[in-house]
Amino acid sequence: MGVADYIWMGILSVFQGPEAFSIFGIAISITIVMVLAGFVLGIMVGATPGLAGPMAMAIALPILISAFGFNPDALLPVMGFLIGVMKGATVGGAVPAILFNTPGTPDAYMTTLDGYPMTQAGQAKKALKLAHVSSAAGDTFSDIVLILCAPFLAVLVERYLDLPEKTALLILSLAFIASVIGNSVGKGLISMGLGLLAVYIGTGEDFYPRLSLGTQTLAQGFPVATAVLGVLILGEVFKSFEDLWHEARANTRVAEPAQAGDQRLHWADIRRIAPYVARSAVIGTAIGALPGIGSTLAATLGYASGARRHAKRRPGAVQFGKGAPEGIAATEAANSSVSGANLIPVLSLGIPGNAAAVFLILATESIGGFNPGPGVFRFNAETVNPELVAAFGLFTAMMLANAFNWTIGGAFMRVAGVMVRVPKHILLPIVLMLTLTAIYVQEARMSAIWIAIGFGMLGYLMRRLDISPLPFVIAFILGGKLEDTARQAFAATGGDAWFLFTHPIAAIFLAMAVGFVALSLRRPKQESS
Amino acid sequence: MKPARANLYLSLGCIGFALVLAFVWAPMDSGTGLIHKVRRQVSIGDALAPTLAALMIGLGGLLVLRERDAPVQQGLTRANLAFVLRFLVMLAIGFALMRYSGPLLVWLFAGDQEYRNLRDTAPWKYIGFFFGSSTLITALIASSEGRFSWRAVAIAIAATLVLIALYDLPFDDLLLPPNGDV
Numbered sequence: 001m002g003v004a005d006y007i008w009m010g011i012l013s014v015f016q017g018p019e020a021f022s023i024f025g026i027a028i029s030i031t032i033v034m035v036l037a038g039f040v041l042g043i044m045v046g047a048t049p050g051l052a053g054p055m056a057m058a059i060a061l062p063i064l065i066s067a068f069g070f071n072p073d074a075l076l077p078v079m080g081f082l083i084g085v086m087k088g089a090t091v092g093g094a095v096p097a098i099l100f101n102t103p104g105t106p107d108a109y110m111t112t113l114d115g116y117p118m119t120q121a122g123q124a125k126k127a128l129k130l131a132h133v134s135s136a137a138g139d140t141f142s143d144i145v146l147i148l149c150a151p152f153l154a155v156l157v158e159r160y161l162d163l164p165e166k167t168a169l170l171i172l173s174l175a176f177i178a179s180v181i182g183n184s185v186g187k188g189l190i191s192m193g194l195g196l197l198a199v200y201i202g203t204g205e206d207f208y209p210r211l212s213l214g215t216q217t218l219a220q221g222f223p224v225a226t227a228v229l230g231v232l233i234l235g236e237v238f239k240s241f242e243d244l245w246h247e248a249r250a251n252t253r254v255a256e257p258a259q260a261g262d263q264r265l266h267w268a269d270i271r272r273i274a275p276y277v278a279r280s281a282v283i284g285t286a287i288g289a290l291p292g293i294g295s296t297l298a299a300t301l302g303y304a305s306g307a308r309r310h311a312k313r314r315p316g317a318v319q320f321g322k323g324a325p326e327g328i329a330a331t332e333a334a335n336s337s338v339s340g341a342n343l344i345p346v347l348s349l350g351i352p353g354n355a356a357a358v359f360l361i362l363a364t365e366s367i368g369g370f371n372p373g374p375g376v377f378r379f380n381a382e383t384v385n386p387e388l389v390a391a392f393g394l395f396t397a398m399m400l401a402n403a404f405n406w407t408i409g410g411a412f413m414r415v416a417g418v419m420v421r422v423p424k425h426i427l428l429p430i431v432l433m434l435t436l437t438a439i440y441v442q443e444a445r446m447s448a449i450w451i452a453i454g455f456g457m458l459g460y461l462m463r464r465l466d467i468s469p470l471p472f473v474i475a476f477i478l479g480g481k482l483e484d485t486a487r488q489a490f491a492a493t494g495g496d497a498w499f500l501f502t503h504p505i506a507a508i509f510l511a512m513a514v515g516f517v518a519l520s521l522r523r524p525k526q527e528s529s
Numbered sequence: 530m531k532p533a534r535a536n537l538y539l540s541l542g543c544i545g546f547a548l549v550l551a552f553v554w555a556p557m558d559s560g561t562g563l564i565h566k567v568r569r570q571v572s573i574g575d576a577l578a579p580t581l582a583a584l585m586i587g588l589g590g591l592l593v594l595r596e597r598d599a600p601v602q603q604g605l606t607r608a609n610l611a612f613v614l615r616f617l618v619m620l621a622i623g624f625a626l627m628r629y630s631g632p633l634l635v636w637l638f639a640g641d642q643e644y645r646n647l648r649d650t651a652p653w654k655y656i657g658f659f660f661g662s663s664t665l666i667t668a669l670i671a672s673s674e675g676r677f678s679w680r681a682v683a684i685a686i687a688a689t690l691v692l693i694a695l696y697d698l699p700f701d702d703l704l705l706p707p708n709g710d711v
Binding site for chain 1: 540572602605624662704
């Protein structure tokens with residue numbers, strides 16, 4: 001089978017998959033329906049301050065797996081839904097930022113700087129349309145880069161990296177993530193070390209489950225979903241809940257300024273924002289391709305870069321921070337272009353770069369039959385590689401989500417403005433119960449709930465001590481793979497204890513890992529990613 | 530913990546924990562050591578990976594020690610600890626109700642039946658989840674609002690019913706808490 005055959009089979013697997021319903025005799029596949037449902041849910045979740053895409057993905061995962069089962073047919077509908085949520089949440093985050101000066105997601109903070117002044121000036125609908133176009137353009141660009149880069153990177157990895165090099169690459173990824181996330185490289189390393197420790201409890205090659213202290217609970221190890229949901233979702237819920245307790249709950253209604261004037265988006269507007277969208281899309285894609293660096297930094301850099309250009313080229317126009325349409329475009333294109341590129345390390349190396357990617361990997365692990373990593377892109381002319389077909393199916397689902405974004409995303413954004421009125425102090429207890437129930441239905445034991453609450457408390461403490469939980473989660477997911485690869489490399493090199501140093505590429509990766517940590521020590525850090 | 534010394538305490542705690550992990554917990558609680566030799570074949574032992582995790586935690590602690598005089602340090606306050614305690618008590622009450630209200634009501638009203646035999650039968654299978662979830666959500670809303678209200682109870686009941694509809698009604702293979710344990 002040639003490359004074109006694989007691509008065509010991937011496209012067909014989305015459009016000719018199991019049928020959900022038919023319209024005028026035309027079968028609509030379940031994957032298309034799930035991508036649309038995920039996208040709409042994502043916009044609503046993104047538009048709700050206090051909720052985020054990964055939360056919706058975490059809660060939806062056990063329901064999706066129960067609905068679709070553990071079989072190859074489940075992969076595309078489930079992943080399509082999660083991809084839809086991921087993309088929808090990025091677009092939705094701009095809605096309350098523009099309408100109510102409240103970012104729905106952290107990466108939409110910069111959108112408030114120009115979006116809300118436009119709303120105050122009676123241009124809310126136009127601001128939403130600008131955000132939509134910029135976000136959709138950035139997202140589409142990022143996906144195209146993903147589709148073009150991931151297979152080549154994976155082929156390079158398979159061709160040139162052997163077991164010692166793959167071990168060193170995993171160490172490099174972990175060191176990079178620990179160094180770049182958060183305000184302190186020391187705290188990043190602590191977070192990573194704790195994640196590694198947690199995943200090694202109750203595992204190992206010996207009959208005795210290590211670090212189990214002789215207890216049955218620890219001997220079983222910590223389920224991935226329980227630990228990840230605990231630290232990422234429950235930790236955030238606990239912290240938000242305490243913040244609410246300490247705030248005087250005024251629950252004031254947000255005043256909506258009267259809207260007037262021309263709200264349409266003209267060709268001249270598009271031409272005006274195009275250079276800013278293009279520049280930010282490149283910045284966001286480059287940042288997204290590096291694991292661990294989030295969309296918030298991409299939005300900040302895109303905005304800063306756009307502001308410099310705007311001040312230089314158009315000093316007489318409305319400047320960034322005062323209601324400039326270019327400011328919305330620069331921010332939204334940058335933060336949206338992270339999502340596609342973030343899947344480059346996931347699909348080509350099996351390394352998750354952000355929280356959304358973590359849940360995509362969890363989904364593939366739960367369903368089975370698709371192991372993100374360089375093995376996916378093994379082109380085989382004699383026999384069909386089902387993982388490669390699935391990968392092109394995923395790319396098709398992503399482009400389908402983009403098509404939904406371009407066509408109906410704007411309409412849903414305007415509707416989603418209502419979500420800002422959902423009171424957070426009512427929403428958070430329900431999210432907590434949803435998450436705990438999601439954990440229970442997967443594990444079917446009360447101890448799983450208490451383990452999740454324990455990890456939630458760890459996540460809460462980490463946030464209070466300004467330690468990012470993301471290195472913990474990524475180390476938890478990669479820890480087992482790191483140990484297995486190192487064991488295999490050690491065996492394959494005949495018990496050479498220095499295998500990481502005697503292979504040139506591995507040694508370069510290790511030097512880079514040390515270099516990143518050393519550079520981060522010299523870099524003054526201002527704010528959390 | 531005073532926020533001004535938060536980094537110092539965090540650093541010392543991490544270094545201490547790393548030392549215990551590397552020199553006590555990992556070597557004494559693993560089946561094999563750092564390196565393992567079976568039939569002249571040398572392989573990586575089970576204690577190596579946790580020891581490297583300890584190295585990361587200890588190294589992180591040492592680096593945080595460099596930041597002990599940072600002007601802005603986030604730490605735990607007494608208010609944070611009070612919140613954690615209150616929150617855990619509410620969770621414990623909610624989950625105790627969830628675990629025991631079903632068996633209790635079966636004991637009171639279902640004659641000589643055991644809850645275990647009824648845990649997949651409506652309405653018994655919903656009792657524990659209904660009471661536990663409703664109580665927990667009500668308590669959390671009421672604590673945020675600073676007062677008890679019937680509105681909070683109504684919201685909690687509605688949310689619990691939606692959760693039941695979401696997780697139990699469409700799926701035969703999913704068990705609501707606590708029905709997997711009892």
